[in-house]
Amino acid sequence: MDFDLSWVLWGLPIAFVLGWLASRLDLRQLRIENRLAPKAYFRGLNFLLNEQQDQAIDAFIEAVQNDPDTSELHFALGNLFRRRGEYERAVRVHEHLLSRGDLSRAERHRAQHALALDFLKAGLLDRAEEALRKLEGTAYESQALLALLSIYERTRDWSNASVTARKLDASGHGNFNGRLAHYLCEQASSAAPEEAVELLREAMTIAPDVARPRMDLAALQRRAGESALAFETLADLAQSVPASIPLVARPLTDAALASAQSDKATQILLASYELSPSIDVLEGIVALEPDPAIARNWYVKHLEREPSLVAATRWLAGEKLEDETTHASVQNALEHAVKPLRRYRCAACGFEAKQHFWQCPGCQAWDSYPARRVEEL
Template identity: 55%
Template sequence: MDFDLQWLLVGLPVAFALGWLGSRLDLRQVRREHRESPKAYFKGLNLLLNEQQDKAIDAFIEAVQNDPDTTELHFALGNLFRRRGEFERAVRVHQHLLGRSDLGATERDRAQHALAQDFMKAGLFDRAEQCYKALEGTPFDTEARLALLNLYERSRDWRAAADTAAALERSGIGSFGTRIAHHWCELAQEADARGQGEEAASALQHARAAAPQAARPLMLAGQREVRAGRPAAALELWGEMRLRDPASFHLVAADYAQAALAAGKTDAARVVLTEAYEQNPDLALLRAVATLDGSTVAQSPRLLHQLQVKPTLSAAQALLARADGHWSAEETEALRAAVDKAAKPLQRYRCAACGFEAQRYFWQCPGCLGWDSFPPHHVEEL
């Protein structure tokens, strides 16, 4: 019994000493790793701030090799690859993160979101869609739904876009009514192109319900009535459009005049167009009134007023078309040709968001894909 007690008295201090020594060795190892890893990390960050992306990537790769378990280094490296357009390498980094069994739920959702962004930037919309859908119910749910909405609009999947926008609106994120109305208008035009009139009419009803003040559903509905041989119904729809969105009424001014002639409502249409012109002088409205009068805009008594109110090249071009003897034929033709050439670049619509210009009016900008970013007037009238 005495022999066992002596060994116990000797063994306890020895075991304590060995344990203390082992802990010190582990602590030194941890400290050394922490010194090495941040050094490479901050070196890469400094290079990135100095816009030396190639060297920054090399530094981050070195940091990842020294500490392969650090998720932040992987995220930094993957995002840097994406920014440089090296989408394949970015995908590999984020897929490697998702393949780790020790990754927490928060970091896994973050890696899934980063992977979806990689696929989106690479143009792999089907894979991006799958990744974004996998984020449903996660902290990235709202961001994923917004990204899906942009994805569906980019790929022209209007039905999915409308459903996604409606879900976002129900969740209380914001109002998407105008955007949803555009989606249904696109669906209506596609249905008309297929010859499915009832489906097109239903889509326009959904569009008007989504955004009662929107001009586009009324504009399209009126055009459908004209094609169906019901010009009077078209006039009613465009009249409602004028009340709801007066600034956009000039987009259908020419069609309004033609429908009035077909419906035998010239006098009433002249009153409407004249009132619209007095509220917002526009050359398109003058042309529509001239159509009702069986003349040209050059003969309009309001043309000089239009040129004075809005001294645009288009108005000058119309005025010069009325040669009254002050110009010789050659001088008039030369002046008209010069004005025509100068006016053409300005007779375009320009996106207020990205500056994209087009000869015809777009509800959705082909450049930045923004809705209602085109002011309803030519560049020269802004």
């Protein structure tokens, strides 16, 4: 059978024409699509770059209406609503995404995480907790656990906080032993004495370098009339965590006086003072000194070593000037001046307080208060 070349001659031009028509149709479709969503989308990005959030929201809404199946536009719109504080609108956007059946598994998890953030920012902690728990086993699990930990701390749910901290620690997302020790101490504060002791000893085992468990245990022992045991607990803390001695000085002194162990307590405080002078340690030494004259002279020695308005005020309180009225006026002025110097200051946010906090009331950071007062920083 002979092959007819005429068919090839006719076929080549026809194929060329068909290919040209197909390319023109594709270009036309592309231009139509570019005229619809991207114009509004890029306009919205331009508004965002110029910090014009109201106009950006309007542009994104227009883009979503032109292409309702585009999930990225929904995420951008929801995040914008959340940043503006319009949490209800953000929730509606993310809930609409979750209701779609064509959403991929990864995008569904992303939408669930965004919804949890909406609830969290809105202060709806119970709904945020429910949404975050659904992220277990997803790529957002670590972020969800950290958010849950923050919720449990804010609501003082120390039991769930302990469970969550253990999960984070086990998954390798940091060392949470210090926080876990504080959670156990918080639980111990409202537990029966026997259970409280067990919780505090567990905290001591988990975080031996945290001062709070031993200090709380010593306070518990003092309330039970076991001053000797309380002293031994605090002496052990002073040896294992020397940086905590300024915090321990006052309760150590009280326990020593109650259990007739003043000499041993004085040795501990003197050794600490020689290494690093501290007002609180100095106060402990003075309280244990039986001779009033020697006790007052300790303030003079401290002033020779460290300039301290607090120490000067303490020394002046034990002295008597010829004019008692002038003495009282000077003393009152100094007492007023040193009040800010006796405070503790958070190293994370600078929040100052009269007492030492384990968790900063300002920024909620744990162990951010140094053991030393403002004057000594």
